[in-house]
Amino acid sequence: MRFFEDIEIGQRRELGSFTFTAELIKKFAAQFDPQRFHLDEEEGRKSLFGGLAASGWHVGSVCMKLVVAHSQRQAKEAAARGEPVAIWGPSPGFRELRWLVPVLAGDTISFASEVESLRSSEKRPEWGILQARNTGTNQRGELVFSILATAFVPRRSTS
Amino acid sequence: MRFFEDIEIGQRRELGSFTFTAELIKKFAAQFDPQRFHLDEEEGRKSLFGGLAASGWHVGSVCMKLVVAHSQRQAKEAAARGEPVAIWGPSPGFRELRWLVPVLAGDTISFASEVESLRSSEKRPEWGILQARNTGTNQRGELVFSILATAFVPRRSTS
Numbered sequence: 001m002r003f004f005e006d007i008e009i010g011q012r013r014e015l016g017s018f019t020f021t022a023e024l025i026k027k028f029a030a031q032f033d034p035q036r037f038h039l040d041e042e043e044g045r046k047s048l049f050g051g052l053a054a055s056g057w058h059v060g061s062v063c064m065k066l067v068v069a070h071s072q073r074q075a076k077e078a079a080a081r082g083e084p085v086a087i088w089g090p091s092p093g094f095r096e097l098r099w100l101v102p103v104l105a106g107d108t109i110s111f112a113s114e115v116e117s118l119r120s121s122e123k124r125p126e127w128g129i130l131q132a133r134n135t136g137t138n139q140r141g142e143l144v145f146s147i148l149a150t151a152f153v154p155r156r157s158t159s
Numbered sequence: 160m161r162f163f164e165d166i167e168i169g170q171r172r173e174l175g176s177f178t179f180t181a182e183l184i185k186k187f188a189a190q191f192d193p194q195r196f197h198l199d200e201e202e203g204r205k206s207l208f209g210g211l212a213a214s215g216w217h218v219g220s221v222c223m224k225l226v227v228a229h230s231q232r233q234a235k236e237a238a239a240r241g242e243p244v245a246i247w248g249p250s251p252g253f254r255e256l257r258w259l260v261p262v263l264a265g266d267t268i269s270f271a272s273e274v275e276s277l278r279s280s281e282k283r284p285e286w287g288i289l290q291a292r293n294t295g296t297n298q299r300g301e302l303v304f305s306i307l308a309t310a311f312v313p314r315r316s317t318s
Contacts, residue, residue, distance in 0.1 A: 032221070032223055034224075034228075035227055035249075037249065047249065048311065053249070055220075056250065056253070057216065057219055057220040060216055060219070061190075061220065062191065065191045065192065065193075068192060068193055089207050090196065090212070091258070093256065093257050093258060095254075
């Protein structure tokens with residue numbers, strides 16, 4: 001993880017990719033979103049999706065998973081270089097959540113995050129506030145998922 | 160599930176409640192959001208959350224789960240009365256996703272859905288488009304989660 005001072009608007013992180021298999025789509029759906037088009041191939045084909053489709057909450061959760069994994073790799077690398085590690089705070093919110101194209105069984109989605117804005121926190125001077133656009137793109141280059149995420153990012157200690 | 164013609168602005172559905180136990184919070188976090196404040200009580204206490212906190216994606220996924228379960232109960236009841244059952248389509252998107260107050264281990268969240276707007280679909284005359292505010296409220300009456308959901312709702316067949 002980086003500190004607030006190290007981050008610039010426009011910086012892009014490639015977060016990695018994830019293949020939504022039929023098995024994983026059905027497993028998530030059975031737990032959290034048991035609608036027929038998320039549980040059964042034939043029902044998916046008959047639906048507006050045109051195939052067995054991942055729950056949007058599954059797509060969002062996988063994006064979160066890759067954001068966290070990427071940040072943990074960065075933290076590990078910083079620690080290995082003997083640098084201080086920035087521990088990011090929680091997200092006070094997300095905006096503009098969009099599922100633009102269905103994620104169907106077998107699709108591989110590549111996720112990325114691009115910094116859109118940076119500002120100071122008046123209430124919490126030890127934190128900066130970052131907005132980043134997190135996106136998912138399928139193997140055909142179609143944007144399938146987009147969300148504007150807000151996060152608290154620690155400032156370098158001045159002590 | 161109801162048909163588009165049966166729905167009025169302001170209609171509210173109580174979707175049921177869910178208790179976020181420490182075990183369930185950690186299980187979801189391990190899969191999708193392995194940040195320390197979602198995995199460990201002590202790390203949660205030291206964080207801005209002040210306790211072991213559920214991932215926001217967990218809260219959203221549970222809300223989706225209860226929306227679907229409620230709709231399936233309504234469909235079953237309609238079928239038992241011999242009425243036609245409306246099969247809702249997918250959500251083209253959600254807006255104004257807000258996590259307002261942390262959901263901590265042991266919190267019981269009551270979810271509800273209130274219809275905010277209704278309009279026709281020009282591209283798909285067999286569907287109406289509904290916007291509903293889905294909310295979660297904790298046992299102290301605090302609003303913890305809010306999202307504006309859009310859904311395709313079938314019209315009654317005129318044939």
